[in-house]
Structures are given as C-alpha cells and as structure tokens.
Amino acid sequence: MGKDLFRITQVAMIGISLFSSHYLYAATTTIEGKPDGASLAQSIKPVTSCSSLASVDLTVIGGAGSNVTSATASVIDGQSVCTVEGVLAPSIGFKVKLPENNWQQRFLQIGCGGLCGSISEQVGAASGCEPVTNGEFVISATDMGHQGMGGEFGKDPQKRADFAFRSLHLTSVTSKALIKAFYGKDPAYSYFSGCSDGGREALIEAQRYPDDFDGIIAGAPAMNFEVQNGIYHPWLAQSNTGKDGKPIVLANRLPLIHQAVLEKCDTLDGQKDGLISEPLSCQFDPAILQCKTGEKDAADCLTQEEVTAVQRFYKGPTDPTTGKSMIAGGPLPGSELAWAGVFVPNSKDEPIFSKIIASGARSVLFKDIPDDTNFSFSTMKFDSKLFADLKAMHSFYDSTNPDLSAFYARGGKLILWHGWADQHISPVNTIEYHKAVVKFMGEKKASAFERLYLLPGMYHCEGGEGPNQIDLLTPMMNWVEQGHAPQAILAKKPHVDEKTDFGTPVRDKKGGDAAAKPVAQTKIDATRPVYPFPYIAVYKKHGDVNEAENYQPVKMKNAGKSPDWLGNDLFKPYPLIN
Template sequence: MRLRWLLAAAACWIASPARADDCSPAAIGRIAADAPVAILSAAIEQLPEGAGRYCLVRVRVGGNVNIAIGLPMDGRWNGRLLAGGAGGYAGQARPPVRAVARGYAGVETDTGHPAGRRDLDDTPADDWRETSGAFAMRAPGVPDIALREDFAHRSAHLMAVVARQVVQAFYGSPVRHAYWSGCSTQGSHGLRAARQHPEDYDGILAGDPAIHFGQVMAFQLWPQVVMKDRLGGPMLPAKLELATARAVAACDMRDGLADGILTDPRRCRYRAAGDRAVVRERCAAGDGTCLSPVEAGAIDAIWRGPEDGGGKLLWRGIERGAPLGLLAGTAPFPYAVAQPRYWVYLDPAWDWRGVTIGSYPEFFARSVAAVNPVMAADDPDLDRFFARGGRVMLYHGFNDAGILPHGSIAWYEAVARRMRLSRRGIQSRMQLYLFPGTGHCGGGEGAQPPVERMLDALVDWVEKAAPPQGLTAERAAKDGRGGSRPVCAYPALPYYRGRGDPALASSFRCR
C-alpha cells in the first residue's frame, strides 16, 4: 500500500508544473497520500499591508484532515517549506500568512477535526460532541482511534507529504529544505515528527512542548484537587499572588540582580508555610494580605507536585515565580477536564471532584497509561533524524504554569543519555533554551523568545552547518524601559555580570 502511494506521489511530481501565477485546482493537479485527496479550492490571496500575493490551496485528505498551503508569488518563494499551526487541540487549518510573508511555502492543518464550540467547564453530557478534545471519543466508552492518530502525528506527516507535491506542481521545483515551527501542542507535534517521520522536516523549532502529554494534562488537575481537599474550594486570587511575590522576593538575589525575575527558579526553596510575615493562624479566607497555615500548606503542595504512596514525586510542580492562578483558579483548567473525560475514562459526565489527594496517584497513572501510547513525544530516539542532518531548537519559559518546563529539560537530557553524548556533542545536534520569567509561548516579565530570529538561526544551522550563537531576547521592564537578555543554550542561563546596565544583554553572560 505504501509503495503504491509513493509511486503515485512520484508521478504527480514528474507531471508538468503549473505556471507560478496559475492558482487553480486544475493547475495543481492530482495529489497522492495514504487516503483519497480532494483539492477544495485554490485562489489568489493578498498578504496584509500590501506585502504581496500568494496562492492559497486548501486540501482535504481522507474526508477529515484539512490542510492549507500558502505559496508565495511574484518570485518571492525562498525554496523552503515551513509547517506549523495552532496549539491546544487545534481544529482549524488557518492560512499560513506569517510563513508566506517571510518567503516560505507555508502549511497548516486542523489536525483532523473541527474546533470545539463549547466551554469545557461542567459541560452537560448531552452536548459532549461540541466540546474541545471530544473528538478523541467516538461514543461513551469507545475511543476514536483514527482521530487520535490524526491528531497525534498523522496530520503533521500529511502536511509534509501534501505540501511538497503542491509546491512541485506550482513552482516546477521541489522543496529544498523543510522546517517546523510551533509552540505548545504544535511544539510536541514537531518533536514527534522528528522521531516518527524523520524524512519530513530538516529542522524543528519547538516551543513549550507537551512532550509528556499524559503527565502534563493530568498534573493540570493537581492544584484543584489540593484546594478542594484542604480548603474546600478555590483560594482567593490575591493570596496566590501574595505567595508568588513572596517567593520571588526571597530568591530574587540568588542570581545577583534584584529585577523581579528568578533566573533559575529550581534553586528557590522558599516555603509559604515557613513565612511568618504572611502566615497567620486566623487569616480569613477573604483576606488577600495573609495566608492561613492550611492555605500556605496547599500552595507548597502545588509547588512541590504530587507524590505516590511511597513519597516519590510523580511530576514536578509549578516553579516559584510562575502565576499560580492558571491552574489554581476558580475552576479547573479546561484541558485538565477534557483529557480524563474524553481520553481516559471515556465518560462525558465524569466529574473531577471525585479525585482526591489519596486517589490522585491512581488517576495520574491511569491518565498516563491511556494517553501516552498515542500522544507522547518523549521517545528520545532521534538517531535517524540526526543522521540525515536534522537539527532541533527547543525553548521553554520557566514561568510556564501550564506545560511545566522540567518536561523539556528531562527529555533533552534523555536524548543526550540515549546517544551517549557529551554536552558539546548534544549541543551540536540539539539545543534547549530556557527563558527566565517567561510564560507559555511568551508573555510574562521575562525576555520573549525571538522566534523569527531563532528560525533564521535554525535555517543557517541546517543549511550552512553554523550552530546558533549570539541570539538575544527582548523584554519590557516594569518601568516601561526596554531591555534584552542573551539566549543561552542549556544548561547555561543568563546571569548578571555584576556591573553594567542591567537592561542590556551585554551585561549578562551565559553560565
């Protein structure tokens, strides 16, 4: 079956190319994949702000995987393909405008299902099909294996297969190099592609990826379980903010600079329960200026993370300095409810309130067992990808409270161990960048990942064998004064030299 598919694809590539201004389904011709392919439309579109024209081709594979390919016109194509898309559970094949504007043939996919249209919180059971993540369940008690596989890896592979043929038909030339750039779920999809389909992409730029998908989503329920069991419900947001501010104040100078950012929050051992300045025996639940001993203990448990019955850590908690309100807000984070309902228990009426601190280890283990065989990108075997010259740039914000940064650290180290590589050896193939004070895919008070410059560096690394170096990231200080920081390859982080303007990257060194 696969041989017939490849032969059909080859036949399409050999066919006469369309003119680079003929944007029509007929000009694109027949496309081959592992299921029937329909060209839904092909039309000339305009980039924003008069930046030029492009041909937008919409394709559907097998009746449910929708793919949008953008083709720069008027001689602006740089010979490369750039794939990416939305995070979360995706659900929409958007025009790849940003890729096209930079000269790439761009491609995005809905990952095989439409976006959910209902809020996940306490969704009535009879409306379950409209909720985000519900595509994973065909019916109560019955998983939808095909749609799960589409979401996990097949749609990312199809983007490469289909886009390469469309590019060949439109330009009469093949893709010279293909790249992936995505954050959150799309970051993990890129890493999965590098392992499972190493021939699809030459370089992967992955941000804040949900590498350990089962663990990531299972942990997202932990703060709510802790507050429910210990406090009877959510904590006042001001109390969460107070604890975070106290932790930052206690550990801020560990990096030699009092700037409100913890360069390495893993070194911060602040415990809310031991802070006599804010812990009061009779602190009221509505008083945001203090913490009761029980509230402080709950926050410490959220920072620490869940443990099994023997005291072994199941998953490292939220780093001090990251906003606690994302997962410890007034209601569970939506994905923390979607995963158990539609991926684990296959029950749209499943109620998270039935999980307790005591039963949480079983809930965690069941989540990992049900989800990771399909969704995890944690296999460290990238041998085939690296063997053909592939390169990976991985980045993560230390203040990401949704997909915790230690997952990226653990996977990076696992790849190095598997390949028995020294620090220099692994950095010659893959680099990890941790951004202090930065949230999920950006945001926060830290320096922001310079994604476009990182992509340029990845291209040079793949095509010119020039490893990334000299990258800087910009941040906006609280007083409105701009600043910058060097982008450091793990395990190095940007530390203040002790002299010089702390707003300038030159006043920091990677160590």
C-alpha cells in the same frame, strides 16, 4: 534590530570560550546533498496558476475523499499569495500559503495548541524574522484532524491517530506536493515550529518522521501528553478546590506569593531584577506567608487552607503506595503571576481552567474511554493505577522518545525552548527530555544537532515579566543552511506584551485566520542573551542592565537532579504504536 544583532553577536563571541567544548562541535556542518543557504537568493516564480492547484490529486496522499477545496490568489500584508485549503480523509483540514513573488525554496509548517481543532497561522519564536514576512517561505498548518477545541474526537480511533501523529506527516507531504506543482521545484529546506501541543507535534516529527523536516523548533512541548493532561492539570484543579466546591486561592493573592518568592530567590544569580534565572535552586515554602494566630487582616498573609493549596501546586501528587512523584515537575518558583486564569481563577464563580482542559481530554487519554457519569475531579484518586491506565497510550500520543538517531543521521537540527515561568507545562519536562537525548545519543552527537534554551520570567509560549520575544527561526536557518551552530540568542522585552495564538491552550476558540507573521514590536524595553542549557545570562556588574551586551554565560549552580518518579522510563526509547 541591526544594532541588537551586532551586540548579541559580540555577546556570543565573548561567551563562546566559557562554554564546554562540546557546544562547538560540528559548528560548520550542513545537510549533505543540500544547497548552501547563501545560494537560495534567486526567487522562484510559479510555473502554473493558483487556481490550477485545485485539481491536484490528493487521494494518493490521504486516500479517497482527500481533495483541495479552494485555491485562491490574494494579497496578504503586501504579499501576493496563493492560499490552498483542503481535506485529507477523513477530516484533516489543512491550509498552505504559497508566495507568488519571492519564494526562496523554504517551507515552514507550524503547530497548534491545546487539543487543536482549528488552523493556527501564527508563526511564533520568529520575532522580526524578515524571511517570514517577505514571502521567502511557503507556510502550512493543520487542524490535526478534527474541528473544535473539545475532546469528542477521542471516541473515533481514526481521529485519535490523526491527532496523535498522522495529520502532521500528511500535511507535510501534501504541502510539498503543492509546492512542486506550483513552482516546479521541491523545497530546498523544510522547517517545523510549534509550541505547547505544537511542541509535542514538533518532536513527533523528529521521532516518527525524521525525513520530513531539516530543522525543528519545539517550544514548551506537551510531549508528556498523557501525564500532562491526565495528572498534572487534574491535580492543580483538585488542589485549588475547597470542600464547598469553590476555588481556594484566587488571583488577587498571587502578587503576594510572587513577591515572597522574589524576596527569597531573585538574587540567586547576583542581580535583583524581578526575574528568577535559576528556579531549580529556589527553595521556597509558602508557609512563611501563613497568617499568625489571631491575625484578623489576611491581606498580607495566607490562610492555612491557601498555604496548603499552594504547597500542593509546587509539589504535585505522589503515589500513596510508593511515595514517588507522579509528575516530572510542577510549576516552578517565579511562575506565580501566570497562574491566574489557569488553575487560579479570578473569582469564586469562575471555573478552573485546568479542570476544563483536563475534562476535554478525558475521552482522548485512555485506551478505553472512561464512564464519567459519576466522575468528579474533587474525588479523583492519584495513584499508580491511574498512572498505569494513562501509560497504556504513552507510545501513541507522547513524544518523549530520546532516540533521534535517524533524525541526526540525515542531518536534522532540533532547538528546544521553554519559559521558566510556564504556567501550563512544567519546564522540568523539557529539561528531562534534553538530558535523555544527551544520555542516549551521547554528548558529542547531541551537541551537534540539539540545543535547549530556557527563558527567565517567560510564561507559556509567550508573555511574562522577562524578555520573551525571540527569533529562533533565523538561527535555525543559519544552522541548517550555513552550518553555524547557535550559541546565544537574543530575547527582547516589548514595551507592551502582545497576545498571540501561538500554542496557547484556549477554550471556545474559533478557527484562526490571522496573518501568518511573527509578533513585532516597535518599542523594546530590554534585551538579554539566552544561552544553551545549562548556562544562564549573568550581569557583568557594569553597563546598562537592559542591554544584552552587558551579560555573560555562567553555568547554572543547579541544573536539576533528575526526579525519581513513576515516569522514569517514559524518557527512554520505546517502540511506537500506530
């Protein structure tokens, strides 16, 4: 790891001169009034027992019925930890883990995925980050106000608000109260990290509660929550459903499609490596795979029905009246293998997961819960009326507001990240949000507190063909505490991908009680730098292609023209409703 860090530092220093100057602005800023991170080396010991935290009064935070349900001391992964669990009224579950021996005045709250409903303890985007594993952080999380992955909570107005935003803030306030009670000190630095809905939650914090956290890491954010669950996934489900009600494209066809995409676009960055670093420049039409008339063996070609379905995947729905797209972007070229199990099932009898996700969300999405007695995704109409019905709850659930003035003013830092091959949420959403922040805040201000990283070949929050293990928490700490703005980050390709629950939408998931630690692998097959958007890592044409030091930053040929779609105004400032 030390060798990797040395090499990536070299890469960053070499590449820094190639960046436009605005990326270097305010490279030594820290949060005014905060101690320098280097001064936090002194471990803070508890001033009271773990069991005493059971009597901390939470009614002043969550109202009547809020209380600590347990406060238990135990050893987790060699660290002595006080684990506090409780409820904030009416039903916000939370868990806080407070280390007893090595706390360095840092607090980390982590997000969840899907519609939440359980407490995830997986710290993502922090691969190999020692401060997480050695007890330097207090770590907390919430189930977002309901239990279970379904959307039944949408029938309760209070639980809607708890899921949309309230749980996040109250868990932050509660965690800090428990920290003060246990150590006799407030945290010096507070961080939030989440992916998928956790990414939406991260941006909710930056937009609604700018004083809660000093550094926020938002991965593959479901910030466009209404469109994501009310249009994007329903469209994918409908597009892959035939007249017989069965799936059209099955997972065994995806390698054929993916290979054709690679043949078309793999070398756009000058390197044939099985990854697409610039999907926005890839012009791929699956019609090239259509079987010729009279061709009997369809193993190496697609039927007309399959071609049409895949074209619909990429394109997304359009309003029949205006002709405008109803989504900011669909799944991008290079993501094909990740479609398996989401909107492309493994067998004709396997339900389409996109339909399951969208079905669960229907009682949450609309202002008035729809009567789904006769509803069917196969006959669902995609038009401006549907968009307007969903838009009614935009400022309640979504976190696309680019006005981060308050977060910026108090010295907050934001890192956005997304896998280019994400199968659940199109990276175009995150790119458009980044552009909106730059446009609203101004390039100079935006570059002082915000970065966007896009990872070639990475799926939703984890995994993929490309290097996908990253540590964004360490550079975030360096930025917040030391004033060192991040440039290149190191992405690692593990020998075997390890599945986590960090932000990944799941079905029938029961409460998460995994250890709160980042994924770590003993064997790494490759490393590669990832530069802030709009730069990509390009091979220097010499040296080992699997070593990060042999890549340099080059500006993307096509950073993507902002789409003209029905949601153009969703990424503009808007009043927040409660």
